[in-house]
Amino acid sequence: MVKMVDSALFLLFLTGWIIGVRGQFNVQVQVGVEGSFYTPGTVSAGMNDVVTFVFGGDFHDVTQSSFENPCVPLPGGFSSGFAGRGADFSNPTPVWNLQITNVSGPLWFFCAATEPTFHCASGMVGAINPPSQEVYSSFVAAAKNTSPTATVAVSYVPNGVGAFATSSPAPVSSSVATTSPASSASNESHILGPAEKQPSQNFTPSHPVQR
Numbered sequence: 001m002v003k004m005v006d007s008a009l010f011l012l013f014l015t016g017w018i019i020g021v022r023g024q025f026n027v028q029v030q031v032g033v034e035g036s037f038y039t040p041g042t043v044s045a046g047m048n049d050v051v052t053f054v055f056g057g058d059f060h061d062v063t064q065s066s067f068e069n070p071c072v073p074l075p076g077g078f079s080s081g082f083a084g085r086g087a088d089f090s091n092p093t094p095v096w097n098l099q100i101t102n103v104s105g106p107l108w109f110f111c112a113a114t115e116p117t118f119h120c121a122s123g124m125v126g127a128i129n130p131p132s133q134e135v136y137s138s139f140v141a142a143a144k145n146t147s148p149t150a151t152v153a154v155s156y157v158p159n160g161v162g163a164f165a166t167s168s169p170a171p172v173s174s175s176v177a178t179t180s181p182a183s184s185a186s187n188e189s190h191i192l193g194p195a196e197k198q199p200s201q202n203f204t205p206s207h208p209v210q211r
């Protein structure tokens, strides 16, 4: 059993190595869980890494902006559009994967939600690869200079400057729920990880490992 898991892990490693020598890493940002903020507010990401925004709170969004204008959408920038669990937190948690394609400079973003006031103006901003925490702090300070009654219209825009998404925010389960529901036994297999799914054969992933 241990040997089987070992070989499965080895193949997973091998797949990652084929995708790129460095591999693809994933970093998570919680959206609106600790008040109207991104947690953490800054992340570092390498080329082709994926920043996963987890919309575990009320409705928020992630819209690309610039250092100079923290609360104004960057022309050509990405936007998740509004997503979240709703005011009563009754909906499943949407997640949004943003792949980074330019690491030569920082990517800035803000939340365009306006209830009860403009989130960006209360400091709901974030940065990928900021030059320093000091520069990020001045970005936050500039955001807080924005009028709390400002409004910005946003909608889902997958392609940004230095990053892109392949789909709008959605609960993780819905993205794999395209297969027709079968017996309860097959539902059970969805709970199991890949290593448990195929215990006897050689584990050969049919697609790149991506989370």
Ligand SMILES: [Cu+2]
Pocket (backbone or CB within 6 Å): 032, 036, 037, 059, 060, 061, 111, 112, 113, 119, 124
């Ligand atoms: Cu917000």
